[in-house]
Structures are given as structure tokens and as C-alpha cells.
Amino acid sequence: MLQSKSFVKKTKQGRVVKVVREHYLRDDIYCGAPSCKVCDTSASRLSNSASTILIVDTNVVLHQIDLLENPAIDDVVVLSVVLEEVRNKNLSVFNRLKALCTNSLRKFFVFSNEHHKDTYVKEMVGESPNDRNDRAIRVAAHWYQSHLGENTQILLITNDRENKRRAVEEGISAETVESYVRSLGKPDLLDLVVLSSSADVNMEDVEDHRPSKKKVIYSEHKPMSEITSGLLCGIYHQGKFRVNRYNPFEAYVGSESIGDEIVIYGRANMNRAFDGDIVAVELLPQDQWHDGKSMIITEDEDDEEEDVHLAPSSADDAPRSVNPVQPTTESVPPVSNRPAGRVVGIIKRNWHSYCGSLEPMPMPAGNAGVAHALFVSKDRRIPKIRIQTRQLENLLDKRIIVAVDSWDCLSRYPSGHYVRTIGQIGDRDTESEVLLIENDINSRPFSTQVLACLPPLPWSLSSEDLANPNREDLRHLRVFSVDPPGCKDIDDALHCKPLGNGNFEVGVHIADVTNFVLPGTPLDEEASQRGTSVYLVERRIDMLPKPLTEDICSLRSDVERLAFSVIWEMTPDAEIVSTRFTKSAIKSCAALSYVEAQARMDDSRLIDPVTTDLRNLNTLAKIMRLRRIKRGALTLASPEVKFQIDTETHDPLDIGMYQIREANQMIEEFMLAANISVAEKILNHFPLCSLLRRHPSPTKEMLEPLLRTAAAIGLDLDVSSSKALADSLDRAVGEDPYFNKLIRILATRCMTQAVYFSSGDLSPSEFYHYGLAALLYTHFTSPIRRYADVIVHRLLAAALGIAKLPPIFQDGPQLTGIADNLNYRHRNAQMASRASVELHTLIYFRKRPTDTEARIVKIKSNGFIVFVPKFGIEGPVYLVPKGNNGSDWVVDEAHQRVTKVGTNIRYNILQTVKIHMEVVEPQPNRPKLQLTLI
Amino acid sequence: MEYVDSLTGFRLDGRRPNDMRQIRGEIGVVAKADGSALFEMGNTKVIAAIYGPREVQNKGQQANNQALVRCEYSMANFSTGDRTRRPKGDRRSTEISLVIRQTMEACILTHLMPHSQVILIEFLVHILLKFFMYFLPKICFLQIDIFVQVLQADGGTRSACINAATLALADAGIPMRDIVTSCSAGYLSSTPLLDLNYIEDSAGGPDVTVGILAKTDKVTLLQMDAKLPMDIFENVMQLAIEGCKAIAHYIRGVLLENTKQLECRRGI
Known part of the structure; x- marks a missing residue:
């Protein structure tokens, strides 16, 4: 049957056109209930014995998705009209709903009511689209009831009172979410129910707890139409709202329209915006562009303060510097040239669920009743969230997940609802879980579909692999690997063979992961989603299932493995004469650790072949490294720390700086060379769809904190190019090592x-890699733990004509999407690793208060930030007790020093101080590391 | 954008990936023409009119021993949502005219109509004397004109034009090897889709238009202006061929019905 839909649309040029589209109605859409006598039941997803089938309306999905995700709710029919509405209103909820509908364990069935001949409804004259959709839902519910007969009850779940009334009139049973959940008799489910504040829910049973406090705290958001016109004429500016990681009362909106970041100070100006929201901002008059005082403690509503953190390793992690040098006198309010603004409206919300715990509070008198509690997120950028719970006593000492529902201008805090419990606060497993969730890392075990893609175990090199004309047999070569001790996912190995003409043949052999991870398989999809393996202090979350990671792909010693090899011929001066790429079969003769390799090279008595190879490689690597540094590559340093973990309790036993040896640098050098060779090759073949890696040059503003520090200690740094910077860094030698x-x-x-x-x-x-001073760079050498390398392997194989290029490479936007996801995952993995180190540092110092040396890295008016080299952490040291604002310390911005008035006690930047480190618990369940001067 | 719903497997308009739109053909819609037809594929509506075989108007174009086929494709100003004036002979319509002409030429038995009026004369010549050749009247060459106009455009116009032209040629009684039919298929959301409509067509994915001689299974038209891996291309093309065959089946039915009506009218 054919129906045509016609509607009127405005084109980009502003013309109004009528669009007519066909809409086919079908009779081959099945109801999805296995008990149905009429329909084809092969694709049915609902349970056999379902006595009640739920049909949910759009608002229920939008607001109660957490409830739907709970396994207690099942046998749900999702109508396509609901699906479509959800997609248009909230994409993240839509994706969650879609995941539910495809999850084979859950009984959610999608019914295309819009294309079914009996359930399609045409919009009536004067009917709004919303009413039409509600009617479509009722018609579908009615159809289900008459289709499945009396044995099955169809229950329409809606919170819309009008819809419910009409449904009952039409003979469909309907319930509100709350009454349905109540009827299930599971009180803990009730916490998941979002109590809607809109008028269509029975407000009678939601008692108002704070009637007297109803005063407007935030200014009303402007209506969308006003925002749009304001944006057009330039009064408002649109941008992404980002809260300062280190100061939740300060946020930035990167605005394209004024080409600068707008700073927003204080909760009132932030006006209920969350981190990540797209907001409209109005600039404040210039005399209000005051600087956020460069104090550690900010304008306090709550007692929030800077914590001890792991030292940041790049600009992305570091606290943003806001204070350009301003001569400040007591009376004149400091005015900065950074535009300040306030949020007038929110264009797109970025609400999701947050990890944290409840603020400690006394138990309310009536134990059985509903308690209101404040939730404090672990992410400091998120304000406290008010939730309602019936299980307060269970939740107080737990890490929980809470989702935000609304934030009206009458309440100081947003209101949300409880989603689930992770575990006991302070428990290591719970806290690890929290940091995984916070960084959006999937640590679930691999699904059966993914595991089905693995080759049968035990795997060994087959004759077919060797018979493959594209695969070279390199098993006779003396290949070995050098990795950190205890490394199980060995993805690179090397060989070095002197040639007759005095040159060397050097090969880098990388695990041939793409031989096992075929494009388009569930395994590939999963790996592409995970993007990278995540290394926490006590565990590793793999990108590929364990058999691949630790066995089949891992280039362990004395077993035959498949590899993808880059083989150079090099002169003794490390000049590359020729480069060759091939798939290969290798047999590693030794899996060394860095320490072992270093010891072998240093021990002059050893002259066995592997040691000789190592020495040759090291000689070449040194020359290559020198040449690279001459070209301008930066030798940067990051304070990496290493834990010794107790094998039984998994508690940290000792921490110390990670030591970098010559052997590390040797391996790094050859990996860099392999990556660069591969980058050149793939870009040559696929100029439009190669996956590369670039490192943008830092801008002047980004280098400013460094320059300011350098100027304060009289050091002259040239930052005009990476070469200049590298040279001046080399020259910067102080008195201490x-x-x-x-x-x-x-x-x-x-x-x-x-x-x-x-x-x-x-x-x-723009392809330039600043840090390595390389024109081209990519990642090729770690396909077991990075998905980017898998893609590059495929590109290289296609460039060599060994394999076909998978179709996604022809789809530009999709490839960009993959690259973006990889960047996101990569960053999250790093954040998780850092968080894990921070967590273990805390556990370590809990039992061991320590005195140690620290260096001052930043001066503040009431103290300074110190960096503890031994443990790689950074945190504030207060000179003034908290709450005492009448400071007798004076900051000298130009020289970056703080002096006590009337004395000559002063602290300079980079000065060494002695500090005491101790874990304190100012509030129960909130341990933190405190640094004090001694 | 998702062109095939991953949950229900339906396309935006409710078809499954290998469903065609509703087709309809009608013969004899322009009384003045020697043959004419209307063809609809969903919301795409095309009219075709045939004039000829008739005398070549432009002597420069005449071919020696076969009839000349000419084709003119145009789109009515009202065929799309925005009513714009369309210049005649723009790049796109010239190209489509050419494509349709070549496709139809491949199935019209042009060699049977080299200069049919002359056959009579030649016959005379044989009977009369050979030296009369000098005084032969001018030889008159033949041409067939195919006019196709898009009345309503919703994707797949060139396929619809070819199908309409086939019907009209059959109506005009022009000898043909076989019925030519055409159908398009595309590849969106990693699925081969049959008979793309306008939204799917403008998605920018590959669009394969195939024309075949239905009975002899010969391809007379194959167009695609995108890159597609070979194995996927074969699938997509196979799907388009299936579509062509379904259309041929329908067209044959229309012709049969038409012939029956003619029989009735003549009272046979």
C-alpha cells in the first residue's frame, strides 16, 4: 500500500519548497511475540511466557532510560515512532536504546509501526505532530492487544496524563512509570525512576521539602529564538563550555566569533551550564573583566581546593594559566584583557552519568521514607547533584553513579537520580572501576561473537601460511625482542645482520595482527571501539582478547610467529640505503628485558652473536638519535613513576622514577625509523586516506608559563622553532643535576x-611532527595494543598489493571519525593510567607519611605548587592557613617569588624545599594527600 | 545518516533493501505521436513519445544503410520542488539524451530500415532498365525520434526514461531485438539498495544504472560515477539486473494487455 507524505521545508537559501515523499505500508511486519499464531516467529525477541508486554512512549524513554537499562524491565516493544522521536531529541539516549534493542540478552523488540498497514496513522487537520505521535502509539498498542488476544496484557507506559486518559478510554491499559515500578514490588528500582517536575505527573505524592527556600538563584535561560537572533547579530557567542579542571568555579568558552576564549567566573555566571555543554554567552562590560585572583583557594561557596595530583605530562593535562602579568595594587580592582562573560542559554546539554559518592549526612528520622541527599562527583568540574533515595543507609559509604535530570533556576543544585552502585569507597577495586567509568573505558569481557573470531587454539604456524607467496620465511634470521620486564604483549622484534659490503641489514618485525583481525568482523569492530589497550598500575585492559594479545600475536621467544617486517640496508653511518616491507614468518631467539639487554651490552666479556647484534644496533641507534636531535627533535622528559606491586594484595610496595636506559632509547630509535618509513610508503600510495600522526607546534601562549619561569631565574630560552628550543634546553644547565x-x-x-x-x-x-622533527609520522609498531597501528598495517598491506584496501578507507568522513575516536580513546587511556597512578600513590602514602625534597614550580599568593620528583606528583603547599585572607605574604610576579612582609623569608620558583607528605581525611571517606612545609 | 535502519532493516520510505518502488506503465498517452507511453517508478513520472520512422530532416546526420535514432531528454520546469527554468541542451540533459539514444539504438533493428521508401524505387529499377539509375529520384533516409520528458523527478529518471521509451517504441511498432529495461541500484550504509529514490540518490554514494536486453541477458547500459570494490560492485550490479528483469516482466504484461485491447477493438 502506498501513502505519500508531504511537508513543507525551508531550504538553505531561505526558499520554501514542498517535499513529497513516498511512504510504503507493508503487511510483512511481525509482532515479535513468539506466542503469536499469525506472524513469522523466527525473528521474535520477546520472551515466550510474557504475560505483559510493555509499550513505552517517547518521554518515558527519554527520561527513564536508566530504568529501562535495568534487567528487571523486559518484554518491551519499542515503536519506530518512539525511536525516531528519541533520535531527534537526544542522540545519546537513542544510542543506549539502540544498544538495548540489539542486546541479545534483553527482550526489547522494535516494531515498525510507521510502516505497518494497520498501525500507520495520518496526521489529522489541526493535530500537532506530538498528538499525532501519541495517537500512533495508542493505535499500535491497540493493534497489539487485538493481535495477541486476551492472554497477553499490553501495558502502555506513559507519564503523560492526557495520553493515559485517552488510552484508557480507547480500552488500552496504561500506567505511569512510577505506578508500574511500584507494582513490581522492588523498592530499589524506585530510585531509578526519575520524578518529572513537569505538570503531567501527579504532583500530589511528591511532597515539596523546601517550600520556604523557593527563591530564584540563577537567572532564567533565554528562549531559543532569542538566542538564535542574538547569535546572528553578535550579542551572544556560541561555544563549548569547559570547566577548569582545577577550579570548578572558572570556565572557558572557546568562541569562534570573537576568536578568543571567554572566561566565566562563578556559579552565577555559569548559570547551570555543565562541562561540555554548547552554550550561548553574553560578554560582561569591560570593567568587570576582573582576573580570577591567582589564589589557590577560590571564591568559596563550598570548601573546594586544589588537590595533590600527578604532575601533568602535557599542556592538555595541565591547569590552564589565566594570569597574565598584571601589576596589582591594593585599591584598584585588577582588570584583565581576557573577555569575561556569562551564560545566557544552553544550546545543547552534555549531561550524562557521573561517578561519585553522597555527601555525608545524618540519617533522616523516618528510616523507611524517601531521603534527599547531595551527590558529590569525583570529577570536580561537576557541581553537586541532588538525588532522592530510599536506600540512603546503603549508599552513604558507596561509590555510586548518578544521572542528571534537570536544573531549574530555583535550585542551587541540579537534580538527578541514582543509577547504580559500584562498590565501597576507598576499596581499590571500586576506585579502579570508578576511574575506568570516568574515562569511558570499556573493561567488560569480550563478547562471544568477538571470541568466535579467534583462530582455534593452540595456534601454530601452518604450512599454508608459509606457502603464501606474499609471506617471506625469515625463520633463519637471529631475531630477538627487547621489552620492559614482564611484558607479555611483545609486538616488536629486531634483527641485525652484517652484510658483505660492510653495511648492515636491520629488520624491525612487528606482530602481524591484521592476519587475525579481519576488517568488518565483530573482533575488528570491538578493537576499533576500544582503540587502545589501557595500562593501569595493577592491571591491563586489552584491546584484543587475551589469546591474541599474549599468545598468537605476541612475538615470544622460541616460537614461530607471523610478522610484518620493515627491512633496511644501512651503512655503518646509519644511512638508509634501501627499505623493503614484507609479511614474514619469524622465530625469535630471545625475549630480553631492557635491563638484560643493557647488561649484555655493558659486559665486555660477552661476545655471543645476540650481544654483538645488540651492540651493532646500539651503535647505529646512537648515530640515528644524534642526527635526529641535530634536525631539531626535542628530548622531552616526563616524570614517569613505577610501582612495585605486592603480588598477593596488589598493594603498592614501593614507588620510584622510571629509569630510562640506553637500551630503551635504542629500541625507540628503530621504532621511530620504522614508523617514518611506513608513513612515507602509505602516504605515497594513498595520499587521501592514510592514517598519520602529527604534533602541532605549540603557540606562543602555550609556551608562556615556561618563558615566565625561565625569565624569573634568568634563563634565556629560544622558542622560535623546535630546533632552537632543543638547543636552548641543552644549554640550560643549572648547578644541580x-x-x-x-x-x-x-x-x-x-x-x-x-x-x-x-x-x-x-x-x-600540517602533517609535521613537532616533537620528533619529522615531516611524516605514523604508528605502525604496536598493533597489539593500538588500533591505529592495525589500520596502518592494512594500508601498508594494500600499498604492497598483498591485500585489498577495506571499503571504509574510501569513506573520508568515516575515516576521520575513526581517527577522532582513536584520539579520544588514547587520551582517555592516558588519563586513566594517570588516575590509577594517583590512586596508588594515595594508597602507598596512607601507611607511610614521608619527608622528601620538592621543587617549587608555581607561585601563588597564599602558597606555592611543588613538584616532587621522586614520586612524580604535584600539589599545593599553603603558607597561609585556610580561611585567613589577610595574607602577609607578597608575591613578586616578575621574579616569581613570594616574600613574607617584614622579613627576608622568601621562596623562589624552582627552589628546593623540604616537605612532609601525609594522607589526611578531612571528611570521612575522602582521603587526600597533604603536603606541608618543614 | 542511516539509509537502512539497523534495527528494523527498512529504508527511509519503508522498503527493504531489495524492494523496488511501485511501477506503472501506460501506452498511448500522446495521440499525435506514432507511439507513446507513460512510465512511473514511485514518484518519478516520465512521458515518452516516438515520431518515425520518418524522413531525415537534417541531411548531414544521415547514415548510409541504417535508420537514424535521435533522442531528446528534457525535464519539465515543474518536475522538481523548486520551479526553476531549465535551459535546453544543458550538460546533464545532453548526456542523458546520449545515454538513452545509445541504449535504444542497441535494440532497435535499424538495419531493417536503411531507406525504406527507396525499396519501392529499387524494385522499380530492377524491373525497369539499369541505366535508369541516373534518373532515380532522391534516396530518402529514415530517422526515429524519441522524446522523453520528466514530469516528476524523484531519483532514477534515466532508468524511467529508458523504460518509457521501450514501451513507446513497442507502441510505435518499431522492430526491436528485445525489450530494453533499466533500473538503478546503489550502495549505502554497507548495503546494496535497489532503485534509489531522490534522498538516497543525493546521499553521494555509488549509483549503478544498468540497462539490459531482458531475454538475451545482454547489458546495453552500465553507468557508475563512483569507486566501488569489485566484489561489492558485482553484487550491486546483480541486484540492478534483477530489478531490470522484474521491470521487463511487468512491461511485457503491459504490452500483452495492450495487444489484447487492440484485438478487442478490431473485433478479432
Whole structure:
């Protein structure tokens, strides 16, 4: 049957056109209930014995998705009209709903009511689209009831009172969410129910707890039409709202219209915006562009303060510097040239669920009743969230997840609802879980579909693999690998063979992951979603299932493995004469650790072949490294720490700086060379769809903190190019040995991170990798733990004509999407690793208060920030007790020093101080590390 | 955008990936023409009119021993949502005219009509004397004109034009090898889709238009202006061929019905 839909649409040019589309109605859409006698039941998803089938309306899905995700709710029919409305209103909820509908464990069935001949409804004259959709839902519910007969009850779940009334009139049973959940008799489910504040829910049973406090706290958001016109005529500015990670009362909106970031101070100006929202901002008059005082403690509503953190490793992690040098006198309010603004409206919300815990509070008198509690997110950028719960006593000492529902201008805090419990606060497993959730890392075990893609175990090299003409048999070569101790996912190995003409043949052999991870398989999809393996202190979350990671792909010693090899011929001066790429079969003769390799090279008595190879490689690597540094590559430093973990309790036993040896640098050098060779090759073949990695040059503003520090200690840094910077970093030698490294660490955190991109998206001049001073760079050498390398392997194989290029490479936007996802995952993995180290640092110091040396890296008016080299952490040291604003310390911005008035006690930047580190618990369940001067 | 719903498997308009739109053909819609037809594929509506075989108007174009086929494709100003004036002979319509002409030429038995009026004369010549050749009247060459106009455009106009032209040629009684039919298929959301409509067509994915001689299974038209891996292309093309065959089946039915009516009218 044919129906045509016609509607009127405005084109981009502003003309109004009528659009007519066909709409086919079918008779082959099945109801999805296995008990049905009429329909084809092969694709049915509902349960056999379902006595009640739920049909949900759009608002129920939009607001109660957390409830729907609970396994207690099942046998749900999702109508396509609901699906479509949800898609248009909230994409993240739509994706969650879609995941529910495709999850084979859940009984959610999608019914295309819009294309079914009996359930399609035509819009009536004068009927709004909303009413039409509600009617469509009722018609579908009615159809289901008459289709399945009396044995099955169809229950329409709606919170819309009018819809419910009409449904009952039409003979369909309907219930509100709350009454339905109540009828299930599971009180803990009730916490998941979002109590809607809109008028269509029975407000009678939601008692108002704070009637007297109803005063307007935030100004009303402007209506959308006003915002749109305001944006057009330039009164308002649109941008993404980002809260300062280190100060939740300060936020930035990057605005394209004024080409600068607008600073927003204070909750009132932030006007209920959350981190990540797209907001409209109005600029404040220029005399109100005051600087947020460069104090550690900010304008306090709550007692929030700076915490001890792991030292940031790049500009992306570091606290943003806001204070350009301003001569400040007591009376004149400081005025900065940074535009300040306030949020007038929110264009797109970025609400999701947050991890945290409840604020400690006394138990309310009536134990059985509903309690209101304040939820404090672990992410400091998120304000406290008010929730209602019936299980307060269970939740007080737990880490929980809470979702935000609304925030009206009458309440100081947004209101949300409880989603689920993770575990006991302070428990290591719980806290690890929290940091995984916070960084959006999927740590679930691999699904059966994914595991089905693995080759049968035990795997061994087959004769077919060897018979493949594209695969070279390199098993006779003396290949070995050098990795950190205890490394199980060995994805690179090397060989070095002197040639007759005095040159060397050097090969880098990378695990041939793409031989097992075929494009388009569930395994590939999963890996592409995960993007990277995540290394936490006590565990590793793999990108590929364990058999691949640790066995089949891992280039372990004395077993035959498949590899993808880059083989160079090099002169003794490390000049590359020729480069060759091939798939290969290798047999590693030794899996060394860095320590072992270093010891072998250093022990002059050893002259066995592997050691000789190692020495040859090391000689070549040194020359290559020198040449690279001459070209301008930066030797940056990051304060990496290493834990020794108790094998039984998994508690940290000791921490210390990660030591970098010559062997590490040797391996790094050859990996860099392999990556660069591969990047050249794939870009040559696929100029439009190669996945490369670039590192943008830091801008002047980003380097400013470094320059300010350098100026304060009389050091002259030239930052005009990476070469100049590298040279001046080399020249920066202070009296103590750690000085140079400290400067390098400070320089590193001014840089942004390198990112993946698709070569079709940028012009070749933007491909540059600043840190490595390489024109082209990509990732090829770790396919077991990074998905980017898997893609590059496929590109290289296609460039060599071994395999076909998978179709996604022809789809530019999709490739860009993959690159963006990889960047996102990569960053999250790093954040998670850092958070994990922070967590373990805390656990470590809980039992061991320590005195140690620290370096001052930033001066504030009431103290300074110190960096503890030994443990790689950074945190504030207060000179003034908290709450005491009448400070007798004076900050000298130009020299970056703080002096006590009337004395000559002063602290300079980069000065060494002695501090005491101790874990304190100012509030129950909130342990934190405190640094005090001694 | 999702062109095939991953949950229900339906396309935007409710078809499954290998469903065609509703088709309808009608013969004899322009009384003045020697043959004419109307063809609809969903909301795409095309009219075709045939004039000829008739005398070549432009002597420069005449071919020696076969009839000349000419084709003119145009779109009515009202055929799309926005009513714009369309210049005649723009790049796109010239190209489509050419495509349709070549496709139809491949199935019209042009060699049977080299200069049919002359056959009579030649016959005379044989009977009369050979030296009369000098005084032969001018030889008159033949041409067939195909006019196709898009009345309503919703994707797949060139396929619809070819199908309409086939019907009209049959109506005009022009000898043909076989029925030519055409159908398009595309590849969107990693699924081969049959008979793209306008929204799917403008998605920018590959669009394969195939024309075949239905009975002899010969391809007379194959167009695609995108890149597609070989194995996927074969699938998509196979789908388009299936579509062509379904259309041929329908067209044959229309012709049969038409012939029956003619029989009735003549009272046979």
C-alpha cells in the first residue's frame, strides 16, 4: 500500500519548497511475540511466557532510560515512532536504546509501526505532530492487544496524563512509570525512576521539602529564538563550555566569533551550564573583566581546593594559566584583557552519568521514607547533584553513579537520580572501576561473537601460511625482542645482520595482527571501539582478547610467529640505503628485558652473536638519535613513576622514577625509523586516506608559563622553532643535576599531544611532527595494543598489493571519525593510567607519611605548587592557613617569588624545599594527600 | 545518516533493501505521436513519445544503410520542488539524451530500415532498365525520434526514461531485438539498495544504472560515477539486473494487455 507524505521545508537559501515523499505500508511486519499464531516467529525477541508486554512512549524513554537499562524491565516493544522521536531529541539516549534493542540478552523488540498497514496513522487537520505521535502509539498498542488476544496484557507506559486518559478510554491499559515500578514490588528500582517536575505527573505524592527556600538563584535561560537572533547579530557567542579542571568555579568558552576564549567566573555566571555543554554567552562590560585572583583557594561557596595530583605530562593535562602579568595594587580592582562573560542559554546539554559518592549526612528520622541527599562527583568540574533515595543507609559509604535530570533556576543544585552502585569507597577495586567509568573505558569481557573470531587454539604456524607467496620465511634470521620486564604483549622484534659490503641489514618485525583481525568482523569492530589497550598500575585492559594479545600475536621467544617486517640496508653511518616491507614468518631467539639487554651490552666479556647484534644496533641507534636531535627533535622528559606491586594484595610496595636506559632509547630509535618509513610508503600510495600522526607546534601562549619561569631565574630560552628550543634546553644547565630535567619537564607540559588524522583532511604542511622533527609520522609498531597501528598495517598491506584496501578507507568522513575516536580513546587511556597512578600513590602514602625534597614550580599568593620528583606528583603547599585572607605574604610576579612582609623569608620558583607528605581525611571517606612545609 | 535502519532493516520510505518502488506503465498517452507511453517508478513520472520512422530532416546526420535514432531528454520546469527554468541542451540533459539514444539504438533493428521508401524505387529499377539509375529520384533516409520528458523527478529518471521509451517504441511498432529495461541500484550504509529514490540518490554514494536486453541477458547500459570494490560492485550490479528483469516482466504484461485491447477493438 502506498501513502505519500508531504511537508513543507525551508531550504538553505531561505526558499520554501514542498517535499513529497513516498511512504510504503507493508503487511510483512511481525509482532515479535513468539506466542503469536499469525506472524513469522523466527525473528521474535520477546520472551515466550510474557504475560505483559510493555509499550513505552517517547518521554518515558527519554527520561527513564536508566530504568529501562535495568534487567528487571523486559518484554518491551519499542515503536519506530518512539525511536525516531528519541533520535531527534537526544542522540545519546537513542544510542543506549539502540544498544538495548540489539542486546541479545534483553527482550526489547522494535516494531515498525510507521510502516505497518494497520498501525500507520495520518496526521489529522489541526493535530500537532506530538498528538499525532501519541495517537500512533495508542493505535499500535491497540493493534497489539487485538493481535495477541486476551492472554497477553499490553501495558502502555506513559507519564503523560492526557495520553493515559485517552488510552484508557480507547480500552488500552496504561500506567505511569512510577505506578508500574511500584507494582513490581522492588523498592530499589524506585530510585531509578526519575520524578518529572513537569505538570503531567501527579504532583500530589511528591511532597515539596523546601517550600520556604523557593527563591530564584540563577537567572532564567533565554528562549531559543532569542538566542538564535542574538547569535546572528553578535550579542551572544556560541561555544563549548569547559570547566577548569582545577577550579570548578572558572570556565572557558572557546568562541569562534570573537576568536578568543571567554572566561566565566562563578556559579552565577555559569548559570547551570555543565562541562561540555554548547552554550550561548553574553560578554560582561569591560570593567568587570576582573582576573580570577591567582589564589589557590577560590571564591568559596563550598570548601573546594586544589588537590595533590600527578604532575601533568602535557599542556592538555595541565591547569590552564589565566594570569597574565598584571601589576596589582591594593585599591584598584585588577582588570584583565581576557573577555569575561556569562551564560545566557544552553544550546545543547552534555549531561550524562557521573561517578561519585553522597555527601555525608545524618540519617533522616523516618528510616523507611524517601531521603534527599547531595551527590558529590569525583570529577570536580561537576557541581553537586541532588538525588532522592530510599536506600540512603546503603549508599552513604558507596561509590555510586548518578544521572542528571534537570536544573531549574530555583535550585542551587541540579537534580538527578541514582543509577547504580559500584562498590565501597576507598576499596581499590571500586576506585579502579570508578576511574575506568570516568574515562569511558570499556573493561567488560569480550563478547562471544568477538571470541568466535579467534583462530582455534593452540595456534601454530601452518604450512599454508608459509606457502603464501606474499609471506617471506625469515625463520633463519637471529631475531630477538627487547621489552620492559614482564611484558607479555611483545609486538616488536629486531634483527641485525652484517652484510658483505660492510653495511648492515636491520629488520624491525612487528606482530602481524591484521592476519587475525579481519576488517568488518565483530573482533575488528570491538578493537576499533576500544582503540587502545589501557595500562593501569595493577592491571591491563586489552584491546584484543587475551589469546591474541599474549599468545598468537605476541612475538615470544622460541616460537614461530607471523610478522610484518620493515627491512633496511644501512651503512655503518646509519644511512638508509634501501627499505623493503614484507609479511614474514619469524622465530625469535630471545625475549630480553631492557635491563638484560643493557647488561649484555655493558659486559665486555660477552661476545655471543645476540650481544654483538645488540651492540651493532646500539651503535647505529646512537648515530640515528644524534642526527635526529641535530634536525631539531626535542628530548622531552616526563616524570614517569613505577610501582612495585605486592603480588598477593596488589598493594603498592614501593614507588620510584622510571629509569630510562640506553637500551630503551635504542629500541625507540628503530621504532621511530620504522614508523617514518611506513608513513612515507602509505602516504605515497594513498595520499587521501592514510592514517598519520602529527604534533602541532605549540603557540606562543602555550609556551608562556615556561618563558615566565625561565625569565624569573634568568634563563634565556629560544622558542622560535623546535630546533632552537632543543638547543636552548641543552644549554640550560643549572648547578644541580636535576635542573635540566626539571626545565624539560616544564617544557613538555607546555606542548599539546600528538594526534592521529586522515591525510585527506589536512594539507601536507600540517602533517609535521613537532616533537620528533619529522615531516611524516605514523604508528605502525604496536598493533597489539593500538588500533591505529592495525589500520596502518592494512594500508601498508594494500600499498604492497598483498591485500585489498577495506571499503571504509574510501569513506573520508568515516575515516576521520575513526581517527577522532582513536584520539579520544588514547587520551582517555592516558588519563586513566594517570588516575590509577594517583590512586596508588594515595594508597602507598596512607601507611607511610614521608619527608622528601620538592621543587617549587608555581607561585601563588597564599602558597606555592611543588613538584616532587621522586614520586612524580604535584600539589599545593599553603603558607597561609585556610580561611585567613589577610595574607602577609607578597608575591613578586616578575621574579616569581613570594616574600613574607617584614622579613627576608622568601621562596623562589624552582627552589628546593623540604616537605612532609601525609594522607589526611578531612571528611570521612575522602582521603587526600597533604603536603606541608618543614 | 542511516539509509537502512539497523534495527528494523527498512529504508527511509519503508522498503527493504531489495524492494523496488511501485511501477506503472501506460501506452498511448500522446495521440499525435506514432507511439507513446507513460512510465512511473514511485514518484518519478516520465512521458515518452516516438515520431518515425520518418524522413531525415537534417541531411548531414544521415547514415548510409541504417535508420537514424535521435533522442531528446528534457525535464519539465515543474518536475522538481523548486520551479526553476531549465535551459535546453544543458550538460546533464545532453548526456542523458546520449545515454538513452545509445541504449535504444542497441535494440532497435535499424538495419531493417536503411531507406525504406527507396525499396519501392529499387524494385522499380530492377524491373525497369539499369541505366535508369541516373534518373532515380532522391534516396530518402529514415530517422526515429524519441522524446522523453520528466514530469516528476524523484531519483532514477534515466532508468524511467529508458523504460518509457521501450514501451513507446513497442507502441510505435518499431522492430526491436528485445525489450530494453533499466533500473538503478546503489550502495549505502554497507548495503546494496535497489532503485534509489531522490534522498538516497543525493546521499553521494555509488549509483549503478544498468540497462539490459531482458531475454538475451545482454547489458546495453552500465553507468557508475563512483569507486566501488569489485566484489561489492558485482553484487550491486546483480541486484540492478534483477530489478531490470522484474521491470521487463511487468512491461511485457503491459504490452500483452495492450495487444489484447487492440484485438478487442478490431473485433478479432
